[in-house]
Amino acid sequence: MKYYIGAYAASPNQTGWNPQLETAYYDELKQLPNIKGLEHPFLGKLHGHDDNWFLANIAPQWxxxxxxxxxxxxALGRNPQFGLASCNTAGRQQALDFMQQACNAVAKxxxxxxxxAVKAVMLQTAPARxxxxASADALYQSLSTMQQWDWQGAQLLIEHCDAYVPAHVPSKGFLSLSDExxxxNRLNTVSDQAHKMGIVINWGRSVFETRRPDGALEHIMAVQAAGLLSGLMFSGVSDQxxxxxxxxxxxxxxxxxxxxQHGEPGSWMTEQAIHQCLAAVEDLSRLSVLGAKIGIRPHQASVELRIAYIxxxxxxLDRYC
Known part of the structure; x- marks a missing residue:
């Protein structure tokens, strides 16, 4: 099986932009036989630094x-009321404008x-509560609007981030999984098959929310029971x-x-935990998104070491898929 890799998280360019270094990194990524493609970060245009560089360096088959x-x-750093689920009219419109830019980048x-080539677009249910x-009704209105745009066949998916939990400081603090x-469920009942949406579970973000390694598995089971499980991305977290x-x-x-060999001793994302989550999915082949996104420390790590971690x-994943 082949997988999506969130290569931007492991990039050697975390604090600046060196196109030669990034080219060397992408050249090594292209040699990995089990990469289906990239989980690609959208910041307002196709590439955060240089659209032309990106188009010249990607593998044509990805x-x-x-x-x-x-x-x-x-955007939240500039306006805390930004978001597709925002109850603030201006903040919700800013989020829709941002998503329109994403739609344009898909076309490009x-x-x-x-x-x-773009199979899915993962959106998140900001703002931080x-x-x-923020409200479920505001999110419904936003998604109803976005479904009218031409996404060129890309599936719109909600990536669940940690919901706001009063017991601890959130990382994202967005809508609850039950709201999403x-x-x-409400939207899909009035949508044709081509526009039905699903949910992606990010292992680390679910564990961050629940503060338990089993939290990700529980989220997978809940979304699957609702008939909405469309993706699974493995990204770790720790209390250390x-x-x-x-x-x-x-x-x-x-x-x-x-x-x-190339891992993090304190990470809660063990091989056993990954295996349990994969085993819980009824049909991995039906997932729109399956892969991993890992960061590398130290930030000065070589390209070779980054590729070894990936x-x-x-x-x-290969051992269990």
Whole structure:
């Protein structure tokens, strides 16, 4: 099986932009046989630094899943009321404008490759509920509007981020999973098959929310029971104060072991936990999104080391898929 990789999280360009270094990184990514394509970050235009560089360096056979969370977090830094679920009219319109830009970027990438290369667009249900008012009804209105746009066949998916939980400081603090499920169940009853939406579970973000390794598995089961499970991305988290930080959405690699040489000892995302989640999915082949997104520490790590971490992560998936 082949997988999507959130390559941007493991990029050597975390604090600046060196196109030569990024080219070397992409050249190595192209040599990995089990990469289906990229989970690609959307920040307002096709590539955060240089659209032309991106188009010149991607593998022509790769497929793409856009994730809007980097751009959403940037926008929230400027306006806490930004978001598709915002009860603030201006904040919700800003989020719709941002998603229209994402739609345009989908068309640009597809046009360059001459095919429907973008398979899905993952959106997130901002704003943070400890900072601004948000509601399921506002999200429903936003999604109803977006369904009228030409996404060129790309499926719209909600990536569940950690919901606001009063017991601890959130990373994202967006809508609850139950709200997201309710909105999509309501929306899908009035949508044709081509526009039906689903939910992607990110392992680390579900564990961040629940503060339990089994939290991700529970979220997978809940979404699957609702008939909405469309994707699974593996990204780690931990309570230990390492270079990745305690309880930070820093995309920790899997826990190191005899089989996983390039990992993070304190990561809660063990090979066993990954296996349990994969085994719980009724049909992995029907998922629109399956893959991993890991960050690398230290930030000065070589391209070769970054690729080794990615290779070990994908090897875990290969052992169970």
């Amino acid at each position: 497929d793409y899943v856009f994730t809007c969370i980097p751009g959403i977090m940037n 990438l597809n046009s360059h490759l001459g095919r429907q 400890d900072q601004a008012a 499920i309710a909105v999509l 104060d390492t270079e990745y930080g305690a309880w930070r959405d820093s995309h920790q690699p899997p826990q190191s072991s005899e089989l996983v 290779r070990d992560m994908l090897a875990i």
